[in-house]
Amino acid sequence: MSKEKERKIEEKGEFMKKETVRLxxxxxxxxxxxxxxxxxxxxxxxxxxxx
Amino acid sequence: xxxxxxxxxxxxxxxxxTHRQERTFLPPPDFCPFCPTRPGGFPTEVPRxxxxxxxxxxxxxxxxxxxxxxxxxxxxxxxxxxxxxxxEVVLYSPEHRGTLAGMPLSRIRNLIRVWxxxxxELGKKDFIKYVFIFENKGEAVGVTxxxxxxxxYAFPFIPPKIEKELSSSRKYFREKGACLFCQVLEGEVAxxxxxILEGEKFLAFLPFFARYPYExxxxxxxxxxxxxxxxxxxxxDLALVLKGLLVKYDSLFGxxxxxxxxxxxxxxxxxxxxxxxxxxxxxxxxxxxxxLKYLAGCEAGAGNFINDTLAEExxxxxxGKGPRNLDEVRALG
Numbered sequence: 001m002s003k004e005k006e007r008k009i010e011e012k013g014e015f016m017k018k019e020t021v022r023l024x025x026x027x028x029x030x031x032x033x034x035x036x037x038x039x040x041x042x043x044x045x046x047x048x049x050x051x
Numbered sequence: 052x053x054x055x056x057x058x059x060x061x062x063x064x065x066x067x068x069t070h071r072q073e074r075t076f077l078p079p080p081d082f083c084p085f086c087p088t089r090p091g092g093f094p095t096e097v098p099r100x101x102x103x104x105x106x107x108x109x110x111x112x113x114x115x116x117x118x119x120x121x122x123x124x125x126x127x128x129x130x131x132x133x134x135x136x137x138x139e140v141v142l143y144s145p146e147h148r149g150t151l152a153g154m155p156l157s158r159i160r161n162l163i164r165v166w167x168x169x170x171x172e173l174g175k176k177d178f179i180k181y182v183f184i185f186e187n188k189g190e191a192v193g194v195t196x197x198x199x200x201x202x203x204y205a206f207p208f209i210p211p212k213i214e215k216e217l218s219s220s221r222k223y224f225r226e227k228g229a230c231l232f233c234q235v236l237e238g239e240v241a242x243x244x245x246x247i248l249e250g251e252k253f254l255a256f257l258p259f260f261a262r263y264p265y266e267x268x269x270x271x272x273x274x275x276x277x278x279x280x281x282x283x284x285x286x287x288d289l290a291l292v293l294k295g296l297l298v299k300y301d302s303l304f305g306x307x308x309x310x311x312x313x314x315x316x317x318x319x320x321x322x323x324x325x326x327x328x329x330x331x332x333x334x335x336x337x338x339x340x341x342x343l344k345y346l347a348g349c350e351a352g353a354g355n356f357i358n359d360t361l362a363e364e365x366x367x368x369x370x371g372k373g374p375r376n377l378d379e380v381r382a383l384g
Contacts (some may be wrong), residue, residue, distance in 0.1 A: 028107065
């Protein structure tokens with residue numbers, strides 16, 4: 001398994017973190033994690049946003 | 052062996068994928084290939100357990116990024132193409148037990164964001180024309196692995212059912228200057244008898260023209276063609292209505308309710324689809340607590356559904372089960 005890339009997408013108050021690894025047979029696998037920003041506040045439904 | 056074979060009468064592609072006959076079939080929980088690999092245990096598909104949601108390429112894909120050449124040559128009336136595309140598995144959790152209905156709202160919201168991300172990422176590829184997100188739940192609909200998961204098929208063509216919906220929506224738009232699905236939503240809201248659960252932004256209803264007894268459509272109330280347009284607020288509200296609906300399903304007969312869940316949204320072929328409206332469709336196979344609706348002669352052979360129930364009665368039954376409103380869904384966590 002090899003680590004291919006890591007990138008973070010910012011959303012208000014929270015990161016969506018993607019980590020892609022390559023399995024032994026060549027297939028990709030993407031771990032998704034959602035990490036609150038320090039002091040961040042999740043966007044409320046009323047605020048809308050960029051998704 | 053794997054290829055696309057053209058069906059000349061139905062004018063649609065048939066995918067052959069003979070390697071899928073070898074896929075894992077209902078293994079015992081200790082040998083689930085979707086559980087994280089445990090120290091000293093057998094190597095599963097997932098090398099880590101500290102994740103929220105994971106997506107990976109299907110080990111037994113119907114469509115492949117670099118497909119083998121077709122094993123047969125086409126015939127004049129039925130051409131053959133390589134089965135190019137991408138098939139992904141989406142694991143909702145590292146935990147083997149559980150269902151989407153029982154997951155916390157935060158995880159369901161995250162899953163919606165993953166769906167959105169996959170729609171955008173897969174849709175960017177020039178050979179992908181349609182990103183199809185779905186979940187088969189329960190052995191009654193053919194599930195072979197119980198670990199909570201869904202799938203994504205990234206097609207090199209627009210699948211026939213979507214083509215048909217696009218065609219009817221386009222025709223309505225040209226004739227009436229309006230979105231057909233928006234009109235259906237308006238009609239369902241005005242009537243009210245078939246509404247199952249209503250959020251601020253999403254509506255779940257058992258359509259007037261339902262084919263299955265407990266078939267439900269779930270759609271944004273405002274006109275959206277695809278998940279690319281989802282806001283954070285959309286994800287939040289969709290998670291609430293989706294969870295509420297699934298808990299209602301599970302409350303119907305006192306067992307975890309099987310279903311097929313599919314997402315219909317705009318193709319990713321570079322064209323514009325202003326007349327198309329994103330929606331989820333749910334096809335539960337049960338018609339009573341102990342009877343299945345089979346797709347038999349009329350459905351399989353003639354393509355005509357016979358629904359033995361009234362949509363208005365089944366909607367009232369489903370509406371009366373489980374959480375009655377979004378506050379009760381929120382209270383479930």
